[in-house]
Amino acid sequence: MGAAAVRPYAWTRGRTKASIDLAIxxxxxxxxRGRDQIGLLQVEHRxxxxxxxxxxxVAEVAALMSLPLGVARVLLSDMAGLGMVTVHQTASSAGNMPDLALMERVLSGLRRL
Known part of the structure; x- marks a missing residue:
């Protein structure tokens, strides 16, 4: 198994399930807090x-980091638990129709995966 395949596994310590449910x-x-402590973070969190x-x-983060979606979810969930990132309520989670610009950004992020 190559280094590229091992690294995300190591980043999540083998975990495949995020502690916070994060939709794409x-x-x-x-x-x-994340900005204040950016110099102290591990490379992947930084x-x-x-x-x-x-x-x-979440899809954009995965695409921009060239990570599997599950790995990005675990990293983001860990960071949210530590207060390093803020998870925002999306239009779809509020029961409203999602914003077209948001959906285009998600689609673009998915295409980069």
Whole structure:
């Protein structure tokens, strides 16, 4: 097994299930705590924190980091649990129709996977 296949597994310590349920369209952003402690974060968490300075969907984070969606979910879930990222309520989780621009961003992120 190559280093590229082992690394995400090591990042999640073998876990495949996130502790927080994150849909692919769920939006996340770096919290103030994440910005304050960015220099102390592990490489993979620092990369997520830098990417999420702009609000991003879970699918976008996975695509931009070239990670499987499950690995991105575990990383984001861990970071949310530590207060490093903020999980935003999406239109679809509020029972409303999702924003077309959001859906286009998710589709674009999925295509990059």
């Amino acid at each position: 369209e769920t939006l996340v952003s770096t919290s103030q 990369t997520v924190a830098e990417l999420c300075e702009q609000v991003r969907s």
